[in-house]
Each structure stands twice: as structure tokens, then as C-alpha cells.
Amino acid sequence: MGAAGGEELMKMDKMQMASAREEKILVLVRLRPLSDKEILADEVADWECINDTTILYRNTLREGSTFPSAYAFDRVFRGDCSTKQVYEDEAKEIVLSVVSGINSSIFAYGQTSSGKTYTMTGITEYAVKDIFDYIHRHEERAFVLKFSAMEIYNEAIRDLLTTDNTPLRLLDDPEKGVIVEKVTEETLKDWNHLQELLSVCEAQRRIGETLLNEKSSRSHQIIRLVCPLPCSVFLTIESSAREFLGKENSTTLAASVNFIDLAGSERASQSLSTGTRLKEGCHINRSLLTLSTVIRKLRLVKYEDYNNYEFGDIMRSKGRHGHINYRDSKLTRMLQPCLGGNARTAIICTLSPARSHVEQTRNTLLFACCAKEVTTKAQVNVVMSDKALVKHLQKELARLESELRTPAPTYSTCDYPTLLRKKELQIQKMEKEIRELTKQRDLAQFRVEDLLRMVGHGQDSRQEAGSNHHPDHQAGDTWEDEYSVSESSGVTNTQHMGAGVRKSNNTNYYDTESGSDDLYHQDNIEEPSVSDCTSSPLSFGKKFVKSHPSKSLEENGAGVAEDPDEYCKEVQCIEMDESVSNGNEGMLALTMNEDEDVTGQEMISNPINGDREESQTRNGFTYGALEQRFNNVQKTINSLADPYHDPDEPSSLSLAGDMSSTRSLSLTRSRSCRANIMAGSSSPCFDKTEQTDCTPPNGLETNFPGRPEGFQRKFSLFNNGTKNASLSRNDSQSSIDSVRTSADEDITSIHTFVDGLKKMAKTQETGVKDVGLDPMHEAPETPNWPLEFERQQRAILELWEICNVSLIHRTYFFLLFKGDPSDSIYMEVELRRLSFLKETFSRGNQAVEDGRTLTFASSVRALHRERGMLSKLMRKRFSEEERKKLYERWGIVLDSKRRRLQLANLLWSNAKDTNQVTESATIVAKLIRFVEQGHALKEMFGLSFTPPPSTRRRSLSWKHSMASLK
Numbered sequence: 020m021g022a023a024g025g026e027e028l029m030k031m032d033k034m035q036m037a038s039a040r041e042e043k044i045l046v047l048v049r050l051r052p053l054s055d056k057e058i059l060a061d062e063v064a065d066w067e068c069i070n071d072t073t074i075l076y077r078n079t080l081r082e083g084s085t086f087p088s089a090y091a092f093d094r095v096f097r098g099d100c101s102t103k104q105v106y107e108d109e110a111k112e113i114v115l116s117v118v119s120g121i122n123s124s125i126f127a128y129g130q131t132s133s134g135k136t137y138t139m140t141g142i143t144e145y146a147v148k149d150i151f152d153y154i155h156r157h158e159e160r161a162f163v164l165k166f167s168a169m170e171i172y173n174e175a176i177r178d179l180l181t182t183d184n185t186p187l188r189l190l191d192d193p194e195k196g197v198i199v200e201k202v203t204e205e206t207l208k209d210w211n212h213l214q215e216l217l218s219v220c221e222a223q224r225r226i227g228e229t230l231l232n233e234k235s236s237r238s239h240q241i242i243r244l245v246c247p248l249p250c251s252v253f254l255t256i257e258s259s260a261r262e263f264l265g266k267e268n269s270t271t272l273a274a275s276v277n278f279i280d281l282a283g284s285e286r287a288s289q290s291l292s293t294g295t296r297l298k299e300g301c302h303i304n305r306s307l308l309t310l311s312t313v314i315r316k317l318r319l320v321k322y323e324d325y326n327n328y329e330f331g332d333i334m335r336s337k338g339r340h341g342h343i344n345y346r347d348s349k350l351t352r353m354l355q356p357c358l359g360g361n362a363r364t365a366i367i368c369t370l371s372p373a374r375s376h377v378e379q380t381r382n383t384l385l386f387a388c389c390a391k392e393v394t395t396k397a398q399v400n401v402v403m404s405d406k407a408l409v410k411h412l413q414k415e416l417a418r419l420e421s422e423l424r425t426p427a428p429t430y431s432t433c434d435y436p437t438l439l440r441k442k443e444l445q446i447q448k449m450e451k452e453i454r455e456l457t458k459q460r461d462l463a464q465f466r467v468e469d470l471l472r473m474v475g476h477g478q479d480s481r482q483e484a485g486s487n488h489h490p491d492h493q494a495g496d497t498w499e500d501e502y503s504v505s506e507s508s509g510v511t512n513t514q515h516m517g518a519g520v521r522k523s524n525n526t527n528y529y530d531t532e533s534g535s536d537d538l539y540h541q542d543n544i545e546e547p548s549v550s551d552c553t554s555s556p557l558s559f560g561k562k563f564v565k566s567h568p569s570k571s572l573e574e575n576g577a578g579v580a581e582d583p584d585e586y587c588k589e590v591q592c593i594e595m596d597e598s599v600s601n602g603n604e605g606m607l608a609l610t611m612n613e614d615e616d617v618t619g620q621e622m623i624s625n626p627i628n629g630d631r632e633e634s635q636t637r638n639g640f641t642y643g644a645l646e647q648r649f650n651n652v653q654k655t656i657n658s659l660a661d662p663y664h665d666p667d668e669p670s671s672l673s674l675a676g677d678m679s680s681t682r683s684l685s686l687t688r689s690r691s692c693r694a695n696i697m698a699g700s701s702s703p704c705f706d707k708t709e710q711t712d713c714t715p716p717n718g719l720e721t722n723f724p725g726r727p728e729g730f731q732r733k734f735s736l737f738n739n740g741t742k743n744a745s746l747s748r749n750d751s752q753s754s755i756d757s758v759r760t761s762a763d764e765d766i767t768s769i770h771t772f773v774d775g776l777k778k779m780a781k782t783q784e785t786g787v788k789d790v791g792l793d794p795m796h797e798a799p800e801t802p803n804w805p806l807e808f809e810r811q812q813r814a815i816l817e818l819w820e821i822c823n824v825s826l827i828h829r830t831y832f833f834l835l836f837k838g839d840p841s842d843s844i845y846m847e848v849e850l851r852r853l854s855f856l857k858e859t860f861s862r863g864n865q866a867v868e869d870g871r872t873l874t875f876a877s878s879v880r881a882l883h884r885e886r887g888m889l890s891k892l893m894r895k896r897f898s899e900e901e902r903k904k905l906y907e908r909w910g911i912v913l914d915s916k917r918r919r920l921q922l923a924n925l926l927w928s929n930a931k932d933t934n935q936v937t938e939s940a941t942i943v944a945k946l947i948r949f950v951e952q953g954h955a956l957k958e959m960f961g962l963s964f965t966p967p968p969s970t971r972r973r974s975l976s977w978k979h980s981m982a983s984l985k
């Protein structure tokens with residue numbers, strides 16, 4: 020049986036349990052009338068049914084008897100009651116339980132000739148008739164009625180439907196209980212068929228009686244006493260259980276109804292027999308005695324008690340109330356289910372009213388009284404019949420055989436819709452997984468990028484700078500290489516520019532460098548033609564507007580020709596982008612728009628996404644946007660160096676119209692930018708510069724504070740500032756061609772410096788919660804700071820010379836830090852790194868940065884290249900006339916070398932060429948970038964950045980300052 024079958028059985032069990040109900044055995048008493056013989060013998064009827072449930076003994080002669088005179092039962096029937104009434108009123112309901120799958124039994128118990136056979140014959144016939152009627156009324160159900168008849172004689176079971184007198188054996192079946200082995204089961208066709216079978220049974224009984232009489236000599240009555248041996252008629256009804264379990268189930272109901280005509284219950288002593296007759300009487304009484312004992316004990320046993328017995332155990336074991344001796348007789352063994360088991364049982368006790376039978380009648384009533392206390396628990400027997408089981412197994416077998424014949428391919432060929440549906444579900448599931456994994460991957464990627472960007476931003480700059488200081492670089496290395504790398508640190512179109520420069524004539528650099536002093540070239544040599552200048556990327560004016568504004572930085576970089584001047588073109592393209600949208604004013608507006616937060620309000624509106632967005636904009640800041648802003652500032656500042664920029668054009672930028680105006684136009688150092696570009700006479704720094712001629716303002720000599728160990732690595736980059744006697748800040752003849760290279764290289768220095776800031780901020784993070792974007796407000800105040808600032812400035816200036824720090828870095832620093840209290844941290848960082856650099860070089864050691872070794876010599880070379888590059892660029896890009904304009908704008912009188920030197924000294928402590936002035940624009944751009952980068956780094960430190968109070972002021976200040984240069 021398959022799983023389905025098991026499930027069905029479980030379902031059946033549930034149904035059985037649900038339908039099981041306890042009820043007591045139905046005890047009926049039937050009092051027959053006096054027979055003709057008894058009437059003739061003047062028998063008196065002492066028993067009378069006074070109502071439907073009570074029978075009364077009316078023998079006044081037996082007064083004083085200890086026996087009760089009245090007995091009550093479920094139902095009592097007077098002598099004039101027909102068997103039909105007995106059946107219809109009480110037995111029928113019990114009998115017909117079989118059609119519902121409930122076992123039932125009808126007993127006839129009484130003394131000899133009390134009417135047992137008379138009653139049971141009628142009950143059986145009526146029952147069978149009603150069963151057939153029920154079957155006919157329920158043609159939707161399939162019924163099978165089987166009839167069998169047995170006789171128990173001398174504890175031998177005989178089949179009454181066969182002439183074979185071989186005793187039948189009783190077998191214990193785990194499921195069905197006790198079964199009679201090899202008993203004949205005739206399928207009952209109809210009521211007439213029943214009559215035929217009953218006739219056969221009667222004939223067999225008579226044959227037995229005849230044989231018995233022959234064996235036991237004459238006594239017919241004895242035969243009668245013997246003959247009515249326990250004879251059971253088993254009527255088994257099987258029906259489909261579809262109405263219970265559904266049409267798809269083939270499980271059937273199986274139940275049986277037993278019509279039991281017991282032998283005469285008179286005592287064996289009354290059988291008068293000896294020998295064989297005595298033996299018969301003993302067996303008869305044994306069966307009835309056992310039945311009586313079982314009934315008597317069962318009435319004392321709660322159903323729960325004996326119901327817990329297993330079928331075999333209940334006959335062997337002694338329960339709480341004693342042993343139930345079912346096995347003491349074949350009768351009780353066979354009738355066990357009917358006696359306190361799974362059956363509805365009715366016992367019809369037949370009585371003879373004759374006074375002469377009063378003792379047997381009382382015994383019968385006593386038995387009846389015991390029986391009425393016995394409880395049974397009938398339930399619907401839903402079982403799978405053999406036929407149903409066979410059908411089920413056959414069906415299962417066919418299915419398995421079919422699978423064997425048609426293995427796997429059948430599935431794909433026979434059930435395409437199912438297969439397709441299954442595959443679609445799989446696809447959907449996989450797509451869902453892919454989406455989820457993609458989402459997780461993107462999220463992880465964003466986080467990694469964000470982390471790298473936050474942690475490695477400054478590191479990237481160092482790495483880029485590091486490539487600029489590769490140890491392989493010798494004195495003869497092209498400045499273009501240096502330049503390109505340095506530009507890559509942040510200036511747009513770096514790579515391209517580098518490539519373009521690389522194709523340029525390197526000898527120019529060396530020639531220029533050998534010229535050593537562009538001051539003399541500057542006024543005399545005008546290399547680039549005007550036309551060249553107009554096509555020059557650095558040229559201002561309408562040329563810029565013609566460029567495509569939509570070009571991205573990368574596009575520009577990729578599209579620029581490999582010309583040495585492409586760098587300028589690229590820068591100009593960027594400027595053009597701004598010019599197209601905003602004109603020249605737009606250049607400022609892009610970076611200095613007062614309505615725009617320089618620190619990146621636009622960044623907020625242009626988040627990346629996901630966690631990246633969250634991390635980068637959590638303080639209203641993104642680094643990508645910051646880079647863009649750097650570039651924008653760079654472009655803006657570059658525009659300041661455009662000699663072709665029409666000073667009269669309202670939107671154009673000019674630094675100054677003349678020297679006087681220059682002095683009057685000062686880029687007042689805002690607190691945020693700390694840039695006071697080209698301060699005029701009003702600037703104390705400028706004034707001081709003028710006074711000291713070649714000494715940077717505030718260039719006081721002083722000692723420097725000790726450096727933290729944590730800055731050692733960072734400051735190694737500043738080896739690019741090499742010791743070079745010709746580059747003394749007092750040496751006005753130093754080569755300015757190297758300035759540009761130095762400036763570019765110094766981008767990395769600035770990055771290194773910023774790294775130092777990071778370190779510093781980290782170390783101070785516990786003590787200084789927020790250095791802020793406006794350190795003026797947020798940096799801790801140092802007592803007597805102005806004096807301390809001057810002291811530090813002097814120390815720094817001295818160290819710059821000692822360490823050959825690049826010109827651009829010096830300019831950056833000079834322009835950035837003017838003595839605000841918030842500058843203290845930067846000053847300290849610079850001092851520490853320079854002191855470290857100095858110590859390193861003084862020991863002859865090499866500084867290592869990003870795995871790249873820097874020596875003192877390499878620093879000198881780098882500085883030399885820096886100046887040479889600057890000189891070269893100036894000569895190539897600006898004609899004399901252009902330079903004149905530029906100088907005029909910047910307040911430099913061409914014929915006034917002193918002025919130029921003053922300005923140069925203002926920008927670089929040791930440079931005095933006008934090219935340096937031009938270059939200052941780039942420096943300023945980088946300065947701005949540096950400032951911005953400083954903000955970024957501060958942001959990365961986790962210090963508060965919401966919103967920077969000085970941002971707007973700084974923007975305004977920058978805008979006003981830059982506008983003042985017009």
C-alpha cells in the first residue's frame with residue numbers, strides 16, 4: 020500500500036475515532052405466551068410485563084422469597100408481541116448499523132424452548148430484508164453481503180453451510196480480531212437467497228442432531244438441549260465509503276451483524292445426562308457459563324479499561340477488575356467484539372412465563388441484569404478491503420511500470436507546459452537572485468570606492484607626486500616629465516598634457532635652463548607669435564568661446580594635440596566651458612559664485628548614489644565634486660594669467676591696469692581662503708616685501724618647533740626642493756624656467772603637506788574636535804599668536820631655503836597663511852615636516868616616499884626643472900606685447916625690473932621674473948585647490964562640516980577679490 024493508502028487509513032482511523040461512541044448493551048426481554056402444552060399442563064404464568072420496561076413476578080404463593088419481583092430493562096415484550104415488533108422497535112436500529120460500517124450483534128439468551136430460535140429467526144429475516152431494502156435505496160453504493168452460519172457444539176465449530184463436519188479453527192488476526200478459519204461465506208443475493216441458506220443451516224443442524232441421537236441413544240429433548248448449540252449467523256456487509264471519504268477513494272466500509280441463537284441456559288444438572296449427554300451439557304454450560312462470567316465482569320469494567328486491552332491480551336490478562344476470560348470458551352472468544360468491544364449489541368432474553376420455569380427465568384433475568392451494565396464502543400469500520408487494496412496496488416504497479424517504460428525523456432516530451440512553467444519559475448528565481456547579488460555587489464563596490472576615496476585621497480596625490488620624483492630621474496630628465504606628472508596630481512588633462520609636453524623639444528628646456536635667467540629673455544625674446552598665441556590654449560578671448568563647452572575634462576584631455584602648448588589649450592578649454600555658459604564672468608561664477616557654496620553645495624545636489632552618496636555627502640560634500648571644483652578654480656586662476664584677456668572687456672579678468680591700480684587692488688585675504696593674492700601696498704606683506712626687496716614678507720628667521728614622528732614619511736616629498744645656490748631667495752638671477760616644473764611638482768608637495776595636515780588633525784582630533792573650514796574661528800587660540808606666527812614664518816622661510824622647497828609650494832604657503840590664528844596648525848605642520856626634511860638631509864639620509872627614494876640632489880634637480888619649465892612656458896606662450904599687457908595688468912612695469920622682482924618676491928621668495936608673476940595665476944589656482952583640498956581633508960577627518968560658516972563668506976571674498984583684479 021502506498022503512501023496514499025497509508026493516508027487513507029489514517030483518515031479512516033480519524034473517522035473511526037470520531038464516530039466511536041459508547042453505549043450499553045441493549046437488553047430486551049421477551050416473554051412468550053404459554054404454549055399449548057403448558058396450558059394443557061395447567062401451568063400458571065407468573066410473569067407479567069407491567070409496562071415496556073418492567074417485568075413483574077406475580078406468584079403470591081412464593082411470598083417471602085428473597086428474589087425481587089420486578090425487573091426493569093431497556094424493553095420488555097409481552098407474549099402477544101410479535102417478533103416483528105421486537106425487531107422494529109428495538110433490534111432494527113441495532114442491526115442496521117451494519118450498513119453504516121458498525122458491527123452489531125443480536126443475542127438470544129434463554130432457557131430451552133423459551134423462544135430463542137423463534138425470535139432470532141424472525142429478527143434475521145427482518146434484518147436481511149431491511150438491509151436489502153437499504154441497498155436498493157442506495158444504488159450509488161456497492162454492497163456485498165456475505166452469509167455464513169456456524170454451530171458450536173462441544174466446543175467444536177461446525178460450518179452449517181457445508182456438509183463437511185471438520186471443525187473450524189479460530190485464528191487471532193491482528194486487525195480483524197478472531198476469525199473463523201475456512202468458514203463458508205455465501206454472497207447473499209436477496210431475501211429469498213437468505214431463506215435458502217437458512218434452510219441449509221437448519222438441515223445441517225438436524226443432521227447433526229440425528230447423528231447425535233444416534234450416538235447418544237434416544238433422548239430427543241436432550242438433543243434439543245444439545246442441538247441449539249451456539250449458532251452464529253455472520254452477515255458481513257461491505258460497502259464503499261465514498262460518501263464518507265469522497266468519490267476518489269475506493270476504501271470500503273466493512274461490518275458484520277451477528278444473529279446468535281444461544282443454547283438453552285438451563286443448568287447442566289438439569290440436562291439429566293450422563294456420558295455423552297453429560298459431556299454435551301458440560302460444554303454447553305461451559306460456553307454459557309463463560310459468557311455469563313464475561314458479562315458479569317464486563318459490567319464492572321469501565322470501557323476505558325478493557326478497551327485498552329489488545330485483542331489477545333484482553334483474553335489473557337487480568338485487568339484491574341479481574342481477568343476477562345474470553346478464551347475460556349469458543350463462544351466468548353468468537354463473540355468478544357460483541358461483548359464490550361467494537362459493536363452495537365442487543366441481547367434478547369427470552370422467558371417462559373410458566374411457573375415451573377421460574378428458576379430458569381430468574382437466572383435469565385439475572386443474566387440480563389448483568390448484561391445491561393456492559394458497555395461497548397462501536398465505531399465505523401473504514402478499512403480498505405482486499406479488493407480495494409488490490410485495485411490500489413494494481414494502479415500503483417501500473418504507474419510504476421509506466422515510469423519504467425518511459426523514463427526521464429517522457430517528462431520533457433509529455434509535459435511541456437509543466438516543464439515550461441517550472442523553468443520559468445527557475446528563471447524568475449535566478450533573476451531575483453541575480454538582482455539581489457548585483458545589488459549587493461554594487462553596494463559593496465560603492466562602499467569600497469567610498470572608503471578608498473576617503474582614505475586614499477591624499478594617498479593618491481602622494482602616489483602621483485611620487486611618480487614625479489622617481490629615483491630614475493636625473494639632472495637631465497625632461498621637465499616635461501616632471502611637469503606632466505605633477506599636473507596629474509590634480510590639474511586637468513594631466514596625462515595628455517604630459518604626453519604633449521613630452522613631444523616637445525626637450526632641449527628647449529635645457530637651453531632655457533642654461534640661459535638661467537629668463538628675466539633677460541623676457542624682455543627681449545618673444546618666441547611665440549601672436550598667431551601662435553591666439554591659438555595657444557592659454558590665450559584668452561573669443562578663442563575660448565569657440566571651444567566646445569560640453570567637453571568633459573577627459574574628453575578635452577583626449578582630444579588635445581600632443582603639443583607642448585596643449586597644456587594651455589586644455590586649461591583654456593576648461594575655461595571656455597565656463598565662458599560659454601557664463602562668459603568671463605562665468606568663470607568666476609563657477610568657482611566663486613556667491614550663491615554657491617564653494618565647498619560643494621552643488622555636490623549635494625549631485626550625489627553619486629547609495630552608500631557612496633551617503634558617505635560622501637553626509638556633510639554636504641563629495642570628493643569628486645571637490646576635484647571638479649579644484650579644476651574650476653584652477654581654470655579661473657589660469658585665466659588671470661591670460662595676457663590676451665582684454666582688460667577693457669567688462670567680463671574679462673585683469674589683475675591690474677597699472678602698478679598703482681595693482682596696489683589698490685588687493686585680494687584681501689579672506690578668512691577662509693587665506694589668499695591675499697598680489698597684495699597691493701595696503702597689504703602689509705607686500706609692503707614688507709618691497710621693503711625687503713627680495714625677502715618675502717614676514718620672512719623672519721626663527722627656530723622651528725620639533726616635528727612629530729608621524730610626519731616623517733609625509734615630509735619626504737619635500738625633497739623635491741633641493742639645495743641650490745642659484746635658487747637662493749636673494750638670487751634674482753635664478754632660473755625661472757624651472758619654476759613651472761617646480762610648481763607642478765609642488766602639487767605633490769602640497770598634497771604631502773595636506774597629508775601632514777591630516778596627520779596633524781588626526782593627532783589633534785581628540786583635543787580639537789573641529790578645526791573647521793574656517794580655522795580662524797575654530798582653531799585654538801595661541802597666546803600672543805602674531806609674534807609666534809612671525810617666528811614660525813621665519814623658521815619656515817629658512818627651512819625652505821635649506822630644504823630647497825619648490826617655489827610653488829612656497830608661494831602656496833606664503834599666500835595662504837598670513838597670520839590668522841587658524842594658521843597655527845598649518846604652520847606647525849610645515850615646520851615639522853621641514854625640520855624632518857632638514858634632519859634627513861643633514862644626515863645624508865634619503866627620504867622615502869611611497870617607495871620612492873628622494874635625495875638632496877634630486878630635490879635640487881626638481882627645483883631647477885621647476886624654474887626652467889616656468890620660464891619656458893612664459894616664453895612660448897606670451898609675446899612681448901602680451902607680456903606687457905600682463906605685466907600692466909598685474910601692476911608690473913615692464914621697464915621696472917625692480918617692480919617685477921618685487922612681485923616675484925612676493926610670490927616666490929627667490930624668483931623675480933615676470934614669468935613667475937604669470938605663473939602665479941596657476942599657483943593661485945593650485946592654492947585654491949589646496950584650500951579646497953584642505954576642506955576635503957578636514958572633512959575626511961570626521962570633523963564637523965555642517966555647514967561651514969565661512970564657506971559663503973569665503974566665496975564672496977574670493978569673488979570680490981578676484982573681481983577686484985579686473
Ligand SMILES: Nc1ncnc2c1ncn2[C@@H]1O[C@H](COP(=O)(O)OP(=O)(O)OP(=O)(O)O)[C@@H](O)[C@H]1O
Pocket residue numbers: 050051052054098129130131132133134135136137138243244247281282283369
Ligand atoms: N413468542 C412466541 N409466540 C408464540 N410461540 C412461540 C414464541 N416463542 C416460542 N414459541 C414457540 O415455542 C416453541 C419453542 O420455541 P423455540 O424452539 O424457538 O425455543 P428455543 O428457545 O429455541 O428452544 P431450544 O433451546 O430447544 O432451541 C416453538 O414451538 C415456538 O413456536
